[in-house]
Amino acid sequence: MVCKPVEWKSTVVNPTTLAEVRGGYLSQPTGDIYHRYRLLTSHDNSHFFIKLEPDSRHGLLTIMPVINKLQAIPFEIHREGLSFILNNRDYLEECGILMPRFLASLNLKNASDILRKIYAEDESIKNVCNFPQLLQILLQRVQHARSESFILTLASAYEGYQFYLPSFIDFRGRIYRSGILHFHERDLARSLIVFAPNPYDSYDSEIDKRCRKILYCSAPFHYKSFQSYTESNEWYNDNKSSFNTSDHSLIEFALHAKKPFQFIANVLSLERKTDPSTIPVT
Structure with a gap:
């Protein structure tokens, strides 16, 4: 997925279902592959499909730009x-x-x-x-x-590459990503994905401060639930000395976390990250 996927486009003039839309990584799939590389994930078109209304706000012109923009976002591995x-x-x-x-x-x-x-x-x-x-x-x-x-x-x-996550839709209209290394997966996979930096953006200390502030509030939620962002921020500052002394201390502290790998990833981004332009997706 290191190559940017092809934009999803209709194969007919007036599409009525998402099964008539093609794109992703294969332009002309056939046979069983046809089912794996189309926008609609369900195989049974007679029972599971999304009807398109071209002349309404729910039509193809509304759906396709959203899907294409989502799958055009590059990601990197959380090094x-x-x-x-x-x-x-x-x-x-x-x-x-x-x-x-x-x-x-x-x-x-x-x-x-x-x-x-x-x-x-x-x-x-x-x-x-x-x-x-x-x-x-x-x-x-x-x-x-x-x-x-x-x-x-x-x-x-x-690692070291930018990669893309093709978007798909199920018959309920929910958006999914392809593969097993994406942010709809379980804790380990989610912890390894970060947004790729924009090569046209220069370092901005104010943006970095805002990102760090968000991480300070969000990281504790991977450990347990809180009533407010203020409470989570205070919890992080109170416990920082317990989990930030060594790798083993962080692992031992994360043992009791709801999502240990995402908690570790967020802490590493806050305390040890060398590139402030990339932040964890979750």
Whole structure:
């Protein structure tokens, strides 16, 4: 996604549904790929579609500019956040914030056979749960570990590049982004994305101050809920000395956060970021 996606445009003179709009990264998709690279995410056009009214305020001329502007916004990888995770991956796994990386390359057949053997030989386990439940837990953790490893690998590949997130719409009209590394994903993926700096903008200390003020208020909300921005700002200042002394102190503090990776990313942007022109998306 390092290339800017093609703008979404209608393939007919008077489109009636979003299924008649093409764009993104493939201009003439066919077969099964057709369903993956169109503006409407649903496959079943007979039941799930959005009817367009060209002559009204809900028509194509209103929808397309919004979608095209959204997917034309460039993003970058949060370098400090990615570096922090990779450098402290062992401790993040030890604390339970990241899944153990060996699970991502685990042979599921061998693991399930070993698990079945252990279950059959240990009567105490049978009193707590059955084998399908244990196997389901194993599969979920392996899937989780593979997802995390893939996100970190993808983020490492994107580092240093600007990339784009193609926009799509479901049959309810909700806007989504393509892939697994975007801000509609879970905590880890969200924490790794920042807005790319505008090459035509020069550094402005006042804008930097405003951005930092926003981060001071927003970062605590990734840790817990607050009644006001003033309360969150005060909480950050009161606890700053507890989590900003070392990498391990920040990780240990983030253990109890609602969204630990986004909390860490925001703190890094406030306390250690070298480029003030980029801020976290979430």
